Amino acid sequence: MILPHGANNNDSVLVLLLLAAWADARVSYSPVTCAVRGSTVTLPCSFTPIMPVVRVRWCVSHPICQGSTPSVYDSRTIRNNWRYLYLGDMERNCTLQIHNVQTQDNTTFRFRMEARDNAGHFTGTTGVAVTVVDGDPMSVQSSAPGSVSEGAAVTLNCASRCSFHQVGVRWHQDGHALPESGPTLRLTAGQSANYTCGLVDRASTTSPPFRLNVQPPRADGNFVVPLVVSLGLLMALLLVIAVVVVVVKRKRRPASRHEGKRGEKENQRSEQVPGGERGGPDGQEIGQDADEINYATVQFQSRATNSRRPAETSEDVVYSSVARPST
Known part of the structure; x- marks a missing residue:
């Protein structure tokens, strides 16, 4: 840089500072x-x-x-x-x-x-x-290019090479107007159809038709996963039920055997005790546990003709059992 003739050092420094400042401003x-x-x-x-x-x-x-x-x-x-x-x-x-x-x-x-x-x-x-x-055609862009399965969520965007923020957008499905008015259309795939979009009141901006192909659910596709999960849960439930049944049966077997032995013992005892049959006015069965058995002694005196028998002769003693119904 060439400074004017006669410029002093202070002026030179000032000019350099200004140039440096301008270089920093941007x-x-x-x-x-x-x-x-x-x-x-x-x-x-x-x-x-x-x-x-x-x-x-x-x-x-x-x-x-x-x-x-x-x-x-x-x-x-x-x-x-x-x-x-x-x-x-x-x-x-x-x-x-x-x-x-x-x-x-x-x-x-x-x-x-x-x-x-x-x-x-x-x-x-x-x-x-x-x-x-003004008047450039729009275009439809899909979140799922190609074919989609029935019931799938799909998002369609109305796009342009230029910004169209805050400008109304009109959507059509097979030529029929849709209520949505924004640049984004969210839908659930139901059937194949053609979609178009364009700016409101500007027919020249209508996009070329976009074909959304919808395929029915395939047996080897998304439908298989829920089916396999359901079958697995069913098998697990049946297995749990089978285990529970086996455990219950095993617990019941020792109990039934014990009750059988206990019944046999009770029958043997009832047979050994007289009066174990039904008795009483009401035909109630007198069992071993409910009846009380009292033993009594009965002494028979000798006849008068034999009254002179020696005293040391022991008297005849007969034991009998008397069953008394419980009250």
Whole structure:
């Protein structure tokens, strides 16, 4: 760099500092943007200032955007066009949103920041170019390309090469209008059909038909898995029931044997005890446990003719059993 003749060292240092500051100041834009007429488009933007910023502007059709250049947005005025909304700030963010895009928006937009000192002024001369289209056909994109099974969930998207945010979309199935109005159509595959989409009140934007082929469920497909699971659960249940039955039977066998032996013993005892048959006025059976057996002695005196028998002769004693019914 060649400095003017007669310039002192202080001036040289100041010029170098200004050039360095300008090199550090920069503005970054999004790529070229395409938008459908009537839609809303956002222009992402960021900037790096070299000193505190006091004013920001967005202008069109001017490389520097300074002085009296018309601006679509100016932070110093409150009379900005409502279609241009500044989403940024005075520090880093310079994003601009354009509502209801029109044909005149088919141009290049540039951002400019200004400081209290002229050394802090900077314009991103590159800018961002906006292309406005109207009438381009849309296209239908499916989340499940090819054939789908009956009952499957399918998502269809109405797409375009340009942004069409906040523009109504109309869907048709085999030529019949559907109630959905957004860019996304969610449905459950029922039968094969043709689907189209397009922007509201713009017949020229109707997409080519998209054929959704629906196949009935196959025996070797998704239907087999639930069937195998059901059969497995059924077999497991039958096995559990069989195990329970076997265990119960094994527990009952020792008990029945014990009861049989006990019954035999009781029968033997009843046979040994006199009066074990039915008795009494009501025909009740007198058992070993319910009846009480008392033993009594009966002494028979000898006849008078034999009364003179010696005293040491023992008397005849007869034992008999008397069964007394329990009360």
